Amino acid sequence: MLKRAQSAVPAIPALSMARAQSLAEQAANAIVAGISAGALRPGERIIETELASLLNMSRVPLREALKILEAQGILESFPHRGTRVATFDDVRVNQICLARIALERLALVDAASICKRDPAVLARLDQIIIDMERSAERLEWIEVSKADLSFHREICRLSGNAIVATLWEALARHVFIVFGHEIRDERDAKIMGPQHRRLRDLLAKGDVEKLQREIENHILRLRRQRPDAVRASR
Template sequence: MTDESRPADRPGRRLPLPETIADAVANAIATGALQPGDRVVETSLAEELKVSRVPTREALKVLATQGILVAGPHKGYRVASFDEATVSRILEIRLSLESILLRDAIQNWQARAADFAELEAVIAALEAAAAAGDKRASLRADLEFHRAIGRASGNGIALTLWEAIARHVLIIFSRAEYRDDDLGAVVEQHRQLLAFIQARAATRGSMEEIRQGIEDHLLRIPRDRARSGGHLADTSGG
């Protein structure tokens, strides 16, 4: 795996070693260092990451359980293929979970003085990533924006389920949605979502409105690219 595929620490917490290893493999798939069908060998991975085989074995089992790796003969693993049906299912699950998380977060923001500093800080990180042309940093910040909404929701069950598909989202969106010319558009996309959240926190929005807002956010880049013949203009104004 390349240095680019190695995981950065998630903000605010130190992960157990098996989770860190699993993130490293997911990052390698997301960045293309590992391709669908490639073998992932426990001993080689442990040597490369300079860790022992026990946490490496645990990490590979987690990834196989999540469907990111496929167990093969002789206890080996291969990178799974994410076909159109799988991508569609992940998007549907993400939409449902994020609608619930955003609804609960908005209710919490309505019940107290809303503080959007964390979301604004993540948008600043997205802007820095776009300016640097850093796709991987943009992806991490994108996920962290939605993770911050999850934390604000106070809904631990839904957030745990969301975390279970976070690696799928990283892989699918890095390989299928994000391109270098999309990074400025991603910033604007999140600015618009924050404006939507702030407006709903100041009023009362129905669950259907919240779900539609999340759906528009998740699908805007693919829809805009389809309309423009495969590429996006930078809509961030700079």
């Protein structure tokens, strides 16, 4: 575990989690980055002493981080077995995607109205897409995933719906792990920018009906390329 965990440490900023200021939140982000990258595998035991040393922090904030991730279902604790990485199988990934679709559909209704009324608010989305495309050209998938997460977080923020934004944020770490598990290659890189630009343009037009359809296709695109993954949710 020690060798694999080391690869997770440099990826702490990859999540770009909102309000991640405390040591506990930073540690939680590092663990999630490790899971997303495959450095920490499903069922693998979390050894506090090793992680505390790698993250250069005391075990107090690390234990708080473990509690945060356990509460979110990313880690699991068992008597006499310690804390382990939860399994992200097809059933669970499908559940995460469906929950995300429900939340983002709600956010898009208000966000579309605001963007149509004031196109200037789209500037942040435009910059995120530019950053995403640059990272995709270099096949830097951690940075692409970071930008992808930021794009959808910004939509929730633009909606002004604090409840949706809070619920989406609680799901964000799960989404980042899903990004890491999805197969991404050079072909996929070429469509990352256009996909998100289409969502951006529909927001600018305030076309809620098309947005509602597009967001589902966008989130489930890679899942639908795997019929076995879709069947797992039934």
